[in-house]
Amino acid sequence: MESFGFIHGELDTKILILYVLRRLPRPVEAGTLSELCSFDSGVGWFDYADCLAGLVDTGHVEELPGERYVITDKGRTNGEAAETSLPYSVRMKASRLIEPIAEKMRRDAMIETSHEPSSGGGVTVRLRLSDGKGEIMSLGLLAPDEAAAEAMERAFRTDAEGIYQRIAEILNDGKTEE
Numbered sequence: 001m002e003s004f005g006f007i008h009g010e011l012d013t014k015i016l017i018l019y020v021l022r023r024l025p026r027p028v029e030a031g032t033l034s035e036l037c038s039f040d041s042g043v044g045w046f047d048y049a050d051c052l053a054g055l056v057d058t059g060h061v062e063e064l065p066g067e068r069y070v071i072t073d074k075g076r077t078n079g080e081a082a083e084t085s086l087p088y089s090v091r092m093k094a095s096r097l098i099e100p101i102a103e104k105m106r107r108d109a110m111i112e113t114s115h116e117p118s119s120g121g122g123v124t125v126r127l128r129l130s131d132g133k134g135e136i137m138s139l140g141l142l143a144p145d146e147a148a149a150e151a152m153e154r155a156f157r158t159d160a161e162g163i164y165q166r167i168a169e170i171l172n173d174g175k176t177e178e
């Protein structure tokens with residue numbers, strides 16, 4: 001059955017996969033990559049899967065543990081050279097779909113959380129926030145148990161910027177620079 005999308009054939013599908021991966025700042029899960037590449041009715045799941053496997057085999061894409069994918073230098077170079085062959089409307093639609101995911105990846109990369117048992121009992125929680133250039137906050141807290149530590153980590157990941165802002169306000173006696 002003939003498809004009505006703008007993507008036609010293996011080469012277009014491979015270029016689309018490289019286009020998507022070039023715009024993501026971190027490795028992406030297989031399901032997310034599939035969703036980002038399947039918005040065009042010309043991309044069927046089996047063709048997509050074959051093309052992705054082919055890109056891995058040729059060294060354009062690297063498969064990481066946990067079914068995650070990242071573009072290689074070879075893929076970046078070849079994708080950049082070929083992406084203008086994709087129709088403009090496909091590139092724009094892909095970019096609109098990619099941007100919120102790429103933004104979330106960039107934010108997640110700036111937030112670090114970890115915990116480990118404390119020598120005096122309880123669990124030490126480490127919370128870090130960076131701005132992409134360097135660390136802007138590092139906080140260590142003692143939690144009574146692992147469940148509390150994990151809850152602290154989740155809360156920090158959800159609102160790291162707000163927590164940083166509130167701590168800065170407290171340390172400035174509620175006064176912020178104007």
